[in-house]
Amino acid sequence: MRVLLRTLAPLLGLALAAVGVLLVIEVVAAWVRPGSTTGIVVPWQAWQATLRDTTWSDRPVLVVSVCVGVIGLLLLLVALLARRHDVPLTSPTPAMTVSTSPRVLARLVGRTVRASDDVAAATVSASARRVVVRAEGWPEDEGSLKETVRARTDALIDDLPLARRPSVAVTTRSRKEPR
Amino acid sequence: MTTVDMPKGVVRRSRRAVARSAGGDRTRLALLGLVLLLAGTGAALLGWGVFGRGRAGRPLLDPMIVDALRAQPLLWRWVAIAAGVLLLIVGLWWAVRSLRPERRPDLLLESDAETRLLVTAGAAADAVAERAAGLPGVSRTRGRMVGKPGSPALRLTVWLDDEADVAEICRRLDAEIVTEARDALGIAHLPVAVRLELDTAKSTPRVA
Numbered sequence: 001m002r003v004l005l006r007t008l009a010p011l012l013g014l015a016l017a018a019v020g021v022l023l024v025i026e027v028v029a030a031w032v033r034p035g036s037t038t039g040i041v042v043p044w045q046a047w048q049a050t051l052r053d054t055t056w057s058d059r060p061v062l063v064v065s066v067c068v069g070v071i072g073l074l075l076l077l078v079a080l081l082a083r084r085h086d087v088p089l090t091s092p093t094p095a096m097t098v099s100t101s102p103r104v105l106a107r108l109v110g111r112t113v114r115a116s117d118d119v120a121a122a123t124v125s126a127s128a129r130r131v132v133v134r135a136e137g138w139p140e141d142e143g144s145l146k147e148t149v150r151a152r153t154d155a156l157i158d159d160l161p162l163a164r165r166p167s168v169a170v171t172t173r174s175r176k177e178p179r
Numbered sequence: 180m181t182t183v184d185m186p187k188g189v190v191r192r193s194r195r196a197v198a199r200s201a202g203g204d205r206t207r208l209a210l211l212g213l214v215l216l217l218a219g220t221g222a223a224l225l226g227w228g229v230f231g232r233g234r235a236g237r238p239l240l241d242p243m244i245v246d247a248l249r250a251q252p253l254l255w256r257w258v259a260i261a262a263g264v265l266l267l268i269v270g271l272w273w274a275v276r277s278l279r280p281e282r283r284p285d286l287l288l289e290s291d292a293e294t295r296l297l298v299t300a301g302a303a304a305d306a307v308a309e310r311a312a313g314l315p316g317v318s319r320t321r322g323r324m325v326g327k328p329g330s331p332a333l334r335l336t337v338w339l340d341d342e343a344d345v346a347e348i349c350r351r352l353d354a355e356i357v358t359e360a361r362d363a364l365g366i367a368h369l370p371v372a373v374r375l376e377l378d379t380a381k382s383t384p385r386v387a
Contacts, residue, residue: 002201006277009204012211013273020266027259051240056226061239065226069219075212079205084198089345089375092353095368097193100375107377111341161346 005082008075087128088163098161102126105160109133112156118145120175131157132169145172186368188330193370196325196332199281207273284328288365298364300324300331307333307360314351316343318378332370333357338378345375 022041029040038045054061087105089098106126113122113135122135133153139145150170157165228235248255283300290296300323308322318340326332337348352373361369 005201005204005208009208009277010274012208013270013275013277015270017267017270017274020263020268020270023263023266024260027256027263031256048240052238054239055236056222056239057228057235058226062223062226065219065222067219068215069223072212072215072217072219075208076216077212079209079212082201082205082208086197089349091373092350094190095193096349096353096357096371096373097197098349098373098375099197104375104377159345161349 001078001082002084004078008078085127087126090161090163102128105131105166108160109153109156112152113149116148116152118148122149127166128162128164129166130169131166132171134171134173136173136175138175139172145174146170189368189370192326192330192332193372196334196370196372197374198334198372199325204273204277281325282327283324284326284331286324286331286364286366287328303360303364304333304335306363307356308335310356310359311335311337311352314348314356316340316348326370332372333360334372334374336374336376338376340378349373 026039026042026044030036030044085102086099087102089100091098103126106124109126109131110122110124110133113119113124113133116137118139119135119137121137122133124134125132131153133149135145135149137145139148149172150168153168153170157168224230226235283304285300286298286303288296288298304322304324306322308320311317311322312320316339317337319338321336323334324331325334335352337352339345339348352371357369357371361367
């Protein structure tokens with residue numbers, strides 16, 4: 001989302017600037033050329049005639065209004081969702097800020113979980129608040145796989161100097177086929 | 180050094196050094212999105228007759244508005260030109276700020292009428308990063324000075340290997356590496372933002 005923000009921001013800035021330039025050009029041109037039947041860049045007199053004959057309840061106006069609203073909503077969502085999702089870690093001094101990414105935390109948990117002999121595969125998603133582990137394996141008895149995965153995940157999270165301990169959710173699935 | 184005698188600005192600078200701020204872009208984009216959302220919603224509600232059937236049936240370019248504009252043509256021309264210039268300035272300012280590369284301030288150690296002792300941003304950041312790369316559990320590092328020329332901070336990205344002890348690395352980074360750098364440069368405070376990454380695991384064959 002931050003890549004989208006970085007791409008959109010200069011483009012929208014340039015678009016605003018272009019609208020400003022067009023506005024100045026057309027107003028000055030209309031001022032110095034009274035009686036002209038068309039604009040220099042924008043056919044605003046044709047637009048004027050169309051706008052005079054179109055009412056607010058006409059279908060094209062409604063469609064354009066909804067499109068503008070949806071674009072606005074999308075821009076608002078990009079702006080709100082483009083925040084950083086860092087995982088803060090405790091630092092030895094206030095002059096030092098230590099952080100990592102959710103991806104790194106997920107990789108650490110995944111590597112720890114997969115190191116267990118009972119686990120055949122594991123998928124991990126992580127954030128600063130929550131770690132979700134989905135594991136598959138060959139447990140000796142029902143429930144032992146879940147306990148193993150949870151114990152390993154808890155031990156790793158206890159070892160890491162995380163500023164806030166995330167909650168851990170584990171789901172497991174037993175494989176029927178032989179190892 | 181305790182938190183009590185640590186200037187507030189140092190703590191703030193270390194937090195800001197974590198990554199390039201996108202706050203300005205996010206605020207401007209949110210404002211633009213909000214304006215478009217309100218305009219689109221308002222126009223749609225108007226068209227659907229929420230504000231009255233009579234209003235919904237009026238033309239977009241309302242004769243009342245045209246008459247008002249024609250009553251004061253000189254005033255509205257100047258208003259339109261001012262709006263265009265304002266849009267041009269705001270748009271260019273936004274684009275330039277978004278595309279401008281992040282500042283890399285040099286460290287000015289001494290400055291008087293005759294001498295000026297300066298450590299370039301690259302030299303200072305590389306020296307700290309190189310020392311940090313020697314810590315056990317660290318496979319590689321990248322350093323970068325960020326912030327304003329008068330109040331720089333160090334952004335240090337540290338790639339860890341499998342056996343890394345994260346807490347110990349953070350402790351040694353502060354106690355050894357950053358303290359050494361501060362002493363060597365003769366500066367009282369150097370805010371640091373450490374970004375931890377996990378190095379790509381080397382693929383080992385499952386069967387020997």
